[in-house]
Amino acid sequence: MPATSVIGLQWGDEAKGKVVDLLTEQHDIVVRYQGGANAGHTVVMGGQVYKLSLVPSGIFRSGVQCVVAGGTVLNPAALLEEIDGLTLRGVPVSENLMLSDRAHVIFPWHFEEDRLMNDQGADGESIGTTLRGIGPCYRDKVGRSWAIRLGDLYREGFRGRVRKIAEAKRRSLASLGTGGAPLELDADTIFEQYSAYAERLRPHVADTTAYLLDAVEAGKRILFEGAQGALLDIDHGTFPFVTSSNSSGVGIAAGAGVPGRVITKVVGILKAYCTRVGGGPLPTEQDNATGQHIRDRGNEYGTVTRRPRRCGWFDAVAARYTARLSDVDVLAVMLLDVLSELPELRICTGYDLNGRRTADFPSHVDDVRRVAPVYETLPGWRQEISHVRSFEALPPAAKNYLGRISQLVGRPVELVSVGPDREQTIFVKP
Ligand code: GDP
Numbered sequence: 001m002p003a004t005s006v007i008g009l010q011w012g013d014e015a016k017g018k019v020v021d022l023l024t025e026q027h028d029i030v031v032r033y034q035g036g037a038n039a040g041h042t043v044v045m046g047g048q049v050y051k052l053s054l055v056p057s058g059i060f061r062s063g064v065q066c067v068v069a070g071g072t073v074l075n076p077a078a079l080l081e082e083i084d085g086l087t088l089r090g091v092p093v094s095e096n097l098m099l100s101d102r103a104h105v106i107f108p109w110h111f112e113e114d115r116l117m118n119d120q121g122a123d124g125e126s127i128g129t130t131l132r133g134i135g136p137c138y139r140d141k142v143g144r145s146w147a148i149r150l151g152d153l154y155r156e157g158f159r160g161r162v163r164k165i166a167e168a169k170r171r172s173l174a175s176l177g178t179g180g181a182p183l184e185l186d187a188d189t190i191f192e193q194y195s196a197y198a199e200r201l202r203p204h205v206a207d208t209t210a211y212l213l214d215a216v217e218a219g220k221r222i223l224f225e226g227a228q229g230a231l232l233d234i235d236h237g238t239f240p241f242v243t244s245s246n247s248s249g250v251g252i253a254a255g256a257g258v259p260g261r262v263i264t265k266v267v268g269i270l271k272a273y274c275t276r277v278g279g280g281p282l283p284t285e286q287d288n289a290t291g292q293h294i295r296d297r298g299n300e301y302g303t304v305t306r307r308p309r310r311c312g313w314f315d316a317v318a319a320r321y322t323a324r325l326s327d328v329d330v331l332a333v334m335l336l337d338v339l340s341e342l343p344e345l346r347i348c349t350g351y352d353l354n355g356r357r358t359a360d361f362p363s364h365v366d367d368v369r370r371v372a373p374v375y376e377t378l379p380g381w382r383q384e385i386s387h388v389r390s391f392e393a394l395p396p397a398a399k400n401y402l403g404r405i406s407q408l409v410g411r412p413v414e415l416v417s418v419g420p421d422r423e424q425t426i427f428v429k430p
Pocket residue numbers: 008012013014015016017018039040041042043044297298303334335336337338417418419420421
């Protein structure tokens with residue numbers, strides 16, 4: 001049975017949410033397997049806009065099981081707020097949402113650590129995290145001693161564990177310098193609060209690894225929803241300006257607990273240009289009128305933090321790297337309509353680095369910062385395309401632009417998006 005994964009191939013916000021919502025129709029289960037509420041996935045249908053952080057984007061289709069697997073980090077308060085928000089808007093969230101008892105839980109000290117350590121990227125440049133406690137929670141997971149998993153909230157030792165960790169965190173936070181009043185971290189208050197969250201979440205908590213392994217054997221169709229983008233991958237992205245999980249395709253097996261071999265199709269999601277929010281290099285960045293034009297047309301402001309996203313030309317070097325890394329079969333090119341008013345477009349086809357031309361994405365962030373992009377210029381189309389519903393009906397220059405992206409990345413384009421709504425989608429016939 002087919003299992004599909006949807007992976008962002010740039011620096012996040014490639015419109016994965018839209019694609020997952022569309023593909024959910026052909027699947028039984030949708031799985032978030034890494035990241036947490038640092039993600040902001042948008043689904044638009046019939047003029048209604050939904051922003052999802054941890055709940056999988058499959059939640060809108062009835063009969064579909066949504067799973068938040070063990071590789072995620074979960075802030076119970078934020079998740080409950082998200083569930084309540086959906087329920088209020090008439091989206092049913094009950095047994096159709098399953099949460100892994102292996103998922104790690106974000107606590108108040110994680111937010112404080114995120115705030116205090118955010119400024120410690122390379123060369124004093126801030127990583128510019130989403131301040132959702134993601135990195136600190138993953139750090140504790142790997143460190144083990146100070147970690148609490150969702151399943152622990154229902155065990156006898158929970159109160160003692162919170163006391164022990166809160167005490168240790170008080171000391172370690174004091175050594176970081178508080179940058180303000182020291183955080184209270186009253187262990188009993190935190191215990192009461194998290195016990196109340198745990199009670200509300202109880203109906204959703206399960207061994208999702210067992211569930212997914214059974215689902216694979218039963219031939220269920222599974223859709224894996226990546227968060228962030230491959231260039232924010234902790235191991236393969238522009239370290240240290242990355243997130244703290246494997247956000248490229250390599251993270252699926254570890255995060256979901258399902259062998260990677262079950263995946264039969266990988267859909268790589270690309271914006272028709274590049275954006276990045278937070279610190280770190282963006283080789284094709286246009287910190288000028290073109291960048292501002294793209295930001296305005298594409299409403300490029302963070303879904304989670306509303307920070308303006310940095311914008312630039314399409315980077316085929318970066319996209320080819322991440323498409324190979326994630327073993328992408330087909331591409332979805334999103335937000336093509338945003339480029340409609342530009343007289344000409346540029347695509348980065350190579351980098352000049354230390355006097356040498358290369359088509360490889362450098363492994364060290366200093367080199368990524370140093371590259372000079374080599375551009376190819378293509379004609380723009382200067383006409384509105386948001387109403388177009390077939391590849392044939394696109395202006396020749398738009399077809400040419402898509403063709404060049406496909407050629408440079410080395411994968412066929414299967415889907416083109418010309419607006420945020422479900423309907424504003426072109427499925428390209430092979
Ligand atoms: P995700 O994190 O990858 O799911 O992406 P985000 O939701 O953070 O950002 C994508 C933004 O682009 C959202 O506001 C979408 O509603 C919007 N969007 C998606 N596809 C298109 C498109 O084809 N054209 C335009 N103009 N906007 C789009």
